[in-house]
Amino acid sequence: MSDGTEGNGDGVDADGDATTGDVAPADDADDADPDDERDVDVLIMEATYRALRTHGYAELSVSHIADEFEKSKSLLYYHYDSKDDLIAGFLSFAGDHFIEMLDEAERDADDPVGTLRAFVDLYLGAELDEEMAAAQRLILDLRAQAVSEPRFREEFTRIDRHLRERIVDAVEDGVDTGVFPADIDPEAVGSYVLATLSGAMLQRHTAEDDVVTPVRDVIHARLDEFVDE
């Protein structure tokens, strides 16, 4: 799972400057103080991110998050009941942001092969600055907690599903336009590529040997074959 891309430098960035704000619910426009409501939530999520960066999931407490929150603590406690409640909210926020990045990558790509290449680069950037690496490590920490916390699992299911469906769509488009062979099973390819990307990211941050480079190379070389044909 990823929320990092050095491609546009637009990761799960706690500074707020890279956050466009389009993760806010659209129907806020009818509420009394939509910007305030949305801003409070974004500020809470950014505080959660900073607290997670500092403490990691195992050591994190709600008071750590409150310490990072600049507004009245009561606002935070009003919106969220527990540490896992805050983390579930954070994963939803980070997931929306990741899905935004997928949308953008898809819009920017010229064709199915370009879309697949963009997804690989989004998930497994050839280079990773420290900010993005830290964000990915944090997400992996939370992903491991999804083995026992259903709300985290739900968010990772949603995020995985989005990426897999987009891979499937790109492969189907490629089959339709004759770039990929007609006997390819887009669903199976989607699951396979998603597993490969997820595993390479896991290994990037939890073991020494570089698997990202060979995995990127294999996928790009495979795509080259179709383009050259």
Next chain:
Amino acid sequence: MSDGTEGNGDGVDADGDATTGDVAPADDADDADPDDERDVDVLIMEATYRALRTHGYAELSVSHIADEFEKSKSLLYYHYDSKDDLIAGFLSFAGDHFIEMLDEAERDADDPVGTLRAFVDLYLGAELDEEMAAAQRLILDLRAQAVSEPRFREEFTRIDRHLRERIVDAVEDGVDTGVFPADIDPEAVGSYVLATLSGAMLQRHTAEDDVVTPVRDVIHARLDEFVDE
């Protein structure tokens, strides 16, 4: 499982349950002196496993492990200084066991294709009983901690490297015997397959959608092609 847990030398068969994360303590049929260093260590590791199963990494304390340890607590504190010290020991123990299973799978396989199939089945068993599922979840929990704990990272690097090297060896054997095409890059295939297996296992336990079945199917179907040729 006091048999074979020292990794090499005694040639005693493991329990034959070919599933990754099979770190569950089995019946201790060993009649050796209870004061034997190795037996004490095995008992400590089994206590660590039980405590991890119950509490998970985040909540685990040394006293939880001591509670699961049947012998004098002072023995435990004599051997290990901290929670992470115990966990690093446990990962080494579990890693040795996993490597034993790879050895066994390799010995039992008839040819390179059979070896690769066995590794897939070892990592991504089509069915997983609750004991094995719990063991894999526990390992993933610890793997996520490897992002920040160098000793855990070292153990996962060792385990990953063993599996990758065996995949590479099998692919090289397949190229040498003409089963696989000569232009295959065994190193790249090894990294790629390892990433795919790791990612599918991660997703199996942290998201709802089944990726294990399609990933198994894709790999076995790909291998079928070479066998049929």
